[in-house]
Amino acid sequence: MKQTHYHTCNLCEAMCGIEIDHMGDEILAIRGDSADPLSRGHICPKGVALQDLHNDPDRLRHPVKRTKDGWVPISWDEALDETARRLHDIQARHGKNSVGMYLGNPTAHNHGALFTLLPLINALGTRQRYSATSADQLPHQLATWQLFGHQALFPIPDIDRTDYFMVIGGNPMASNGSIMTVPDIRGRLKSLQERGGKLVVVDPRRTETARLADEHDFIRPGSDVYLLLALLQVMFEELLVAPGRLTDFLDGQGTLARLVENWTPEKVAEATGMTADRIRKLARDIATAPRAAIYSRVGLTTSAHSTLSAWLVYVINIVTGNLDREGGVMFTKPAFDIVAFGALGGETGSFDRYRSRVHGYPEFGGEFPVTTLADEMLSPGTGQIKAFISHAGNPVLSCPDGNKMDKALSGLEFMVSIDLYINETTRHADIILPPTGQLEHAQFDPIFQAVAVRNVVKFSEPLVEKPEGSLHDWEILLGLATRLGRLKAETRRERFQVEATDRFMRKLTDRGIVDLGLRLGPYGTGGRSMAILKRAGLRSLPKLAWKVLRGKHKGLTLKKVLAQPHGIDLGPLQRALPGRLYTRSQRINLVPPLYFRALQGLPVPKPPKADEMLMIGRRHVRSNNSWLHNSQRLVKGKSRCNILIHPQDAERLGVADGDDLTLRSEVGSITLPAWVSDDIMPGVISIPHGWGHDRKGVQMDVARRAGGASINDVVGTTRVEAVTAMAQLNGIPVQVEAASAAVPEKAAG
Structure with a gap:
């Protein structure tokens, strides 16, 4: 007899509610649960693929x-x-x-x-x-511990009530949110724009989220920290800093102003690939929006200066008065x-x-x-x-x-x-x-x-x-x-x-x-x-x-x-400060010593070398790191493991769409087909994470046949983030050439 079971998809952070029609162990259909108060009937392709994982003949069922x-x-x-x-x-x-x-x-x-x-x-x-x-996400957790007293106390964008939503190094249209559980992100962004709000994306790639944005700015990978410093410099210089009620439990504003005063938009323009005028406009738009939320993710937190960058994103939300404010970034009140x-x-x-x-x-x-x-x-x-x-x-x-x-x-x-x-x-x-x-x-x-x-x-x-x-x-x-x-x-x-x-x-x-x-x-x-x-x-x-x-x-x-x-449904996010703070003083210090020291050693930004391109990752809604590639319905169709490259760079290298490109770094090389598109800024290439299941002994038949290569085979362990030594996975310099022109590694030695 057919039954309907209500469940939660656990394949990503969105927690989408699903309805499953089944007869015993046999799954007949999976669809979104329209009565779920958070996901409201939304479901992405991964949710439907739960059936494939449940029935996968390659899945182990005993030790x-x-x-x-x-x-x-x-x-x-x-x-x-x-x-x-x-x-x-x-x-x-x-x-x-x-x-x-x-x-x-x-x-x-x-x-x-x-x-x-x-x-x-x-x-x-x-x-x-x-x-x-x-x-x-280590830089996010370090920042929340330093600022708010707890490594799991994340301020979450109040996306359903904001007027200005900036995304830096994130792609919630593909991820369904991350450290921001937000199913039906498309519907929520559409509602934002319908009520007169603005979506702004800053990313080296024109991501799925950027395609929906009112404004998209290309930024050179790894330069987020310089953009953020310049945004703060403009806010202080033009007297746009206004913490509002947060002032009553806020310390370090003067110290912060002195730390950023020399990081002008002109100083960082070349490094970021953005004009000084554009940086100033972004700063003014953030500071003058009635309610703004600035959100960042792995594009920012896996870069060379991710510790500083994650901290600065939270700081911008604070000094503009958008922390703990409806439509800004707020703390949850979870049942557990x-x-x-x-x-x-x-x-x-x-x-x-x-x-x-x-x-x-x-x-x-x-x-x-x-x-x-x-x-x-x-x-x-x-x-x-x-x-x-x-x-x-x-x-x-x-x-x-x-x-x-x-x-x-x-x-x-x-x-x-x-x-x-x-x-x-x-x-x-x-x-x-x-x-x-x-x-x-x-x-x-x-x-x-x-x-x-x-x-x-x-x-x-x-x-x-x-x-x-x-x-x-x-x-x-x-x-x-x-x-x-x-x-x-x-x-x-x-x-x-x-x-x-x-x-x-x-x-x-x-x-x-x-x-x-x-x-x-x-x-x-x-x-x-x-x-x-x-x-x-x-x-x-x-x-x-x-x-x-x-x-x-x-x-x-x-x-x-x-x-x-x-x-x-327990209701919308609510004001929680200062009672929710876990700092000893129940105050927020804008400039903890850790970040003060890190800023002293921040190098003057330099553009990449002429013979190098900068490599970044890429997320797709039908994938999730390395472990969903054994579902045929998720990997079917044209391979998505390729090298996204700008037409100018493709022409310079003499390759066309679909031709093989070889990437080299100090630790190895991989070869993948080119995907030529102006959705990536010149000088940058993008490769999805988690592919390449062809190593000997892997018993995942669909994944092995899906092809691809692992981006981490050209990412070394010595290139680490400046403060925490965590992995640097974005903004990696690599040599790129047409595979037909590549010299075999043995011969090159």
Whole structure:
């Protein structure tokens, strides 16, 4: 009998509500849920492809072990026992930091995994922790921690009420938003323009978002920091700075004015590729708009000076009075308040508490940047990574210098991957532990509800029951943590704590944690749940965190959320300052010492060398990093893995549309067909991220046949961001030539 199931698509940050017609395990149709209060019936091609992932014959459904004769299935007990035993043995011989761990982007989309990572991290006790953060949004998080006191307290564009929306280095039409959960972005941008508002895009490429814009400005990759400094210089010079009510809890305005006074539009015009007059007009338009929101993403945060750039975007929103203002950028009030919960445990953020072994790179939030990961495996000595755990990540394709990462992974003593596929990274594993698929577990979004353009809450039941003989992510992670804890326990008390934690978590389950979080949240039941936490030992807690969690209790529980399968609308974003600040003084310092020092060393901008082009990435709505290329309906049609190049550059190189181009850098080369278009500024090329699935041993048939090449095979690990040492993935200088004229690498030596 046909049934309709309401779910949330978890393939990107948009959290689109979907309706799934099915008969048991057979999916008949997937469409947008018009009753979902956030997505309002919107769905992109990725949502429909959930059916392909659910039925994918290449998806692993039981643990496998690599042997000399190939991959063989093993039981869950054998897989978890051997994994824990080998990790423990390596740490016993080489020290606790001999085990490394990497978390991919999909980890953030899985609430069960998020809730059980901490027990495993504690059981391992290693400092060698990494994630996609340092190839993505780290500068945003560092800025929110420095300015607002918490690394997860993101100000979100109030896009439904703004009059002026500027996008720098972002493409929400392709991404559906990022650190801005915004399904149906096309409809929202259309509404902005219909009410007389303006959309402005600053990007080296005429992106899908730029095509809808009222104004689009090309900017040279990596020069965002100079544009932002010049915008501020104009605002101060022309007395356009007006923080409004923010002045009551704002410090450092005079210091900021002095820091930017020499960064005039004339000084940065050549470096940015924008005229001084245009920069001045942008500054005036932002400052005089009734309500403005400035938004930036990976084009800006993966560039050479991304730490300064991310901070300056927030600063511009502040000094123009658009922080915590309707139509500006505002803080969410999520039902499951991950910001307040982090503060309860004292986890508001950290930077540079300790440094990595090989390069001396600073930690952020307990993690090192991925730019040192391969070298931590390859460099002998105390603390060398000998064993590795990956969860839902593919660093061979998503981190700089994939060939070096390949080499590093192949030399490990032991590796385990928690993943659905045998991909470019997991093929190196000794054991792969595949969790349930996207429609086989419940879906709740504590992170993306906390960065949504509207306050909403939703919990989706699984489409089908967990298949027999399978485990959810949280069960795998908890199973490993418990086994490691047993092996490491030296006293009766330690053994009791391990077993008690395991029993408590299995009884509570991921659903129980969600329920507890909702009860403790600003719409929850409050008191009784508070008492439970206090009895558990959380007595000395930050007063602000308790205050935020108490909120106005409306009795929200998981049961009440489940009764509304489309989700619950909790209303538009609301003013939250200064009460939402987690700084010790509950004030905002515009110029924290970290940024003051970084600005002192900022070099005078220089144009690129004559024989180099600057490479940037590219996002497509039918793709998502490296892990959706095994869906035929997403990769069908003309290949999208090509080199976007301006007609002037194509003519200079003697190539036409479709001809092969070869890119070279200090670490390698790739060859791809040219896509000649004036949608890219001269001197710049663009290549999509995450392609190139042709490495030996990859068992993803559709992806292998899709072709393409990995942009990270020409991105080195030595080109790092100036302050955090995170990956620089945009504005990479490369040599480009027609493939027919390229000299083979061996002969060139």
